Amino acid sequence: MRRFLLLAAMLCLAVPAVAQQAPGAPSPGSPSVQGGAPEIGVGRGPMPAGNPPNTTEPQRPTGVATQPPPQAAAPTPVTERPAVPPPALRNSPDAAERELQAALRGERIEGRITIPDPKAASLIQPEGRDWRQFHNVTLTWVGGVAVGGMLLILVAFYLTRGRIRIEGGRSGRTIQRFNLLERVNHWMTASTFIVLGLTGLNLTFGRHVILPLMGPEAFYGLTHWGKILHNYLAFPFTLGITLMLLLWVKDNIPNGRDIAWFKAGGGLIGHGHVEAGRFNGGQKMVFWITVLGGAAVAVSGYFLIFPFWVSNVNDLQLAHTVHALISVLMIAAMVAHIYIGSLGMEGAYDAMGSGQVDLNWAKEHHGLWVQEEMAKARQTIAAPANAKAAGAD
Numbered sequence: 001m002r003r004f005l006l007l008a009a010m011l012c013l014a015v016p017a018v019a020q021q022a023p024g025a026p027s028p029g030s031p032s033v034q035g036g037a038p039e040i041g042v043g044r045g046p047m048p049a050g051n052p053p054n055t056t057e058p059q060r061p062t063g064v065a066t067q068p069p070p071q072a073a074a075p076t077p078v079t080e081r082p083a084v085p086p087p088a089l090r091n092s093p094d095a096a097e098r099e100l101q102a103a104l105r106g107e108r109i110e111g112r113i114t115i116p117d118p119k120a121a122s123l124i125q126p127e128g129r130d131w132r133q134f135h136n137v138t139l140t141w142v143g144g145v146a147v148g149g150m151l152l153i154l155v156a157f158y159l160t161r162g163r164i165r166i167e168g169g170r171s172g173r174t175i176q177r178f179n180l181l182e183r184v185n186h187w188m189t190a191s192t193f194i195v196l197g198l199t200g201l202n203l204t205f206g207r208h209v210i211l212p213l214m215g216p217e218a219f220y221g222l223t224h225w226g227k228i229l230h231n232y233l234a235f236p237f238t239l240g241i242t243l244m245l246l247l248w249v250k251d252n253i254p255n256g257r258d259i260a261w262f263k264a265g266g267g268l269i270g271h272g273h274v275e276a277g278r279f280n281g282g283q284k285m286v287f288w289i290t291v292l293g294g295a296a297v298a299v300s301g302y303f304l305i306f307p308f309w310v311s312n313v314n315d316l317q318l319a320h321t322v323h324a325l326i327s328v329l330m331i332a333a334m335v336a337h338i339y340i341g342s343l344g345m346e347g348a349y350d351a352m353g354s355g356q357v358d359l360n361w362a363k364e365h366h367g368l369w370v371q372e373e374m375a376k377a378r379q380t381i382a383a384p385a386n387a388k389a390a391g392a393d
């Protein structure tokens with residue numbers, strides 16, 4: 001009986017195997033040569049109608065009795081999986097759910113990574129959102145209002161007050177105001193500042209203002225080269241503000257006369273002039289804005305040029321915020337300085353052009369300084385004469 005059962009079982013197993021084997025196909029055990037070749041037409045869209053493709057599949061010879069269809073294999077038992085409960089009912093939410101909840105609570109979103117850079121594990125951090133809001137909204141407004149507002153004020157000032165003239169007219173006699181080193185350094189600092197400002201403003205406003213005008217390719221080129229210029233001009237700019245500090249700090253210490261100068265509207269409003277030394281209250285302000293503002297912009301900028309050297313992502317966001325805010329405020333201040341140093345005041349530009357200013361201009365704006373210079377000149381002239389006289393005695 002057991003032998004019979006064994007034979008019956010073997011027959012049952014053999015029948016489907018034989019039935020599945022197509023006539024003409026290699027017998028079991030022989031190497032399957034074309035087994036892996038895909039059928040023509042697979043994955044290439046629908047077959048052309050009325051034009052059946054050639055196939056490598058062996059064809060059944062005509063006249064051969066059709067084999068009975070192979071017995072359907074017994075269905076694999078499927079264990080039923082419980083339906084995923086809605087998020088509210090789950091005990092431990094999955095990663096995506098946790099991320100969403102963290103994002104809604106304003107928390108950091110981070111995970112595990114296998115690369116050596118641990119910073120990459122942090123995908124989103126709350127300060128990043130604050131920074132993006134600052135960059136895309138606050139900075140654009142502060143920058144736009146400061147620079148645009150200053151331009152409007154200057155236009156209004158020019159239209160109402162006009163150019164500030166030398167009241168006594170040009171005397172035809174000049175006095176040296178700045179030597180070559182001072183002028184070369186001023187122009188190096190000024191020109192690098194202007195390029196840094198323009199390339200920086202392109203990062204803040206370019207995508208809103210320039211990109212729509214010139215298109216993405218040209219804007220890419222402009223921004224790429226602008227960014228390189230911004231990085232490299234940072235160094236001569238830093239040198240320039242350092243030299244300015246060394247050359248001019250002694251004449252820029254604030255004193256009581258500066259307050260009087262501001263109270264009198266600096267001679268810009270009205271026509272009276274307040275006595276001033278080498279630099280008046282307004283010029284001292286320009287000096288300190290340049291030196292202190294420039295230093296803040298430079299330090300924060302170097303953090304950005306060399307990210308993650310001594311800083312983490314929070315420091316970088318702070319550095320960027322400080323850099324961008326001080327920069328746009330400085331740009332607004334310098335627009336006013338450039339106006340007064342050129343178009344706004346007759347005779348002012350010569351100080352940084354030839355270095356020689358008209359004596360009447362100098363007396364009107366820097367009377368005390370002219371007296372000091374005259375006293376020095378008298379001493380210089382008098383010294384050899386006195387020495388000669390002493391020798392003659």
Ligand code: HEM
Pocket residue numbers: 135139193194196197198199200201203204205227230231233234235237238297298299300301302304305323324327328330331
């Ligand atoms: C030592 C001097 C400076 C250094 C090292 C420096 C460096 C940098 C760096 C690395 C960036 C970030 C660029 C980026 O997002 O890829 C930047 C942005 C910027 N810089 Fe400077 N910079 C310097 C001076 C200046 C000056 C003098 C001004 C203004 C006259 C200025 C204005 C800006 C502005 C407006 C931005 C763009 C902020 C934004 O919208 O993202 N920078 N600077």
Ligand code: HEM
Pocket residue numbers: 177186189190191193194244279282283284286287290334337338341342348349350351352353
């Ligand atoms: C085209 C642009 C500029 C022009 C025409 C210009 C013109 C002048 C002139 C005529 C003076 C001499 C004023 C005096 O007799 O005391 C001066 C001084 C000065 N400039 Fe400029 N300047 C320009 C840009 C800049 C920029 C961008 C900066 C800062 C980064 C700057 C910083 C200074 C400083 C600190 C002084 C000495 C303080 C003062 O006299 O106000 N200048 N500039």
